Amino acid sequence: MDAIPVYKTKWKWLILSLGLAFLYLPILSLIAYSFNANRLVTVWSGFSTKWYGALFNDSLLMNGISLSLLIGFLSASAAVVLGTLAAFVMTRYSKFRGETSFAFMITAPLVMPEVITGLSLLLLFISLGQVFDLFSQRGMLTIWIAHVTFCTAYVSVVVSSRLRELDKSIEEAAMDLGATPFKVFFVITLPTILPALVAGWLLAFTLSLDDLVIASFVSGPSATTLPMVVFSSVRLGVSPKINALATLIIGVVSVATFIAWWLMAKAEKRRLLELKISNAK
Known part of the structure; x- marks a missing residue:
């Protein structure tokens, strides 16, 4: 197999x-x-940190942050459970009637426009509100259900791709040695797909935290997420508090990314060391 050619050009750094x-x-x-x-966010007149203090004193922004974090955590957790179950059905179950339709419906939110998804969920909640009092007022519950709906699709794709790469012979060998399917799942399968579960959870959390369109359709006056607060504020003019908020988010994401990279690098170094020791034996 020919090696991929490498082109050297003096323009690469530019x-x-x-x-x-x-x-x-x-x-x-x-x-x-x-x-x-x-x-004025475009006119520099000196260094100051007063906007960070104004940010933490803004109850509307703080409520939006706490609500978005709570919904993101709950949505990501529920999406991991449902997405993992869907991934097992798509990869481990034998052929069954409606398999193609099931896979299509699970992955449809990936390509469905958010406006269509939000409108369809809004009509669903209006219909349910006529039957159940729980859905008569849209708020945190309806936002959570809507976010779980599209986050599950992303998690199922991530987990199913990992399950397809998993060597089934290891699980079969464990069951041949007397392990129950329950024990095989928690001792062998779950640790193997754990990175995919973590990646799916982080992806679902980010999508939920970032969503504006769908939340705008299914939310009510009692529940305003952070993207909705920021969007409404920007329409009236960009406030330096929004810059401070974005800076804090960038800082948290950067630190979390560095920690994740450090843990992955440490785990990879440990894996290579164990592989080297096993080969030496």
């Missing part, structure tokens, strides 16, 4: 610099202006 500048200069300018003393 192209790389332009690409990085296009991606990160807006973020850096946002961080810089979060420390601007002037209320």
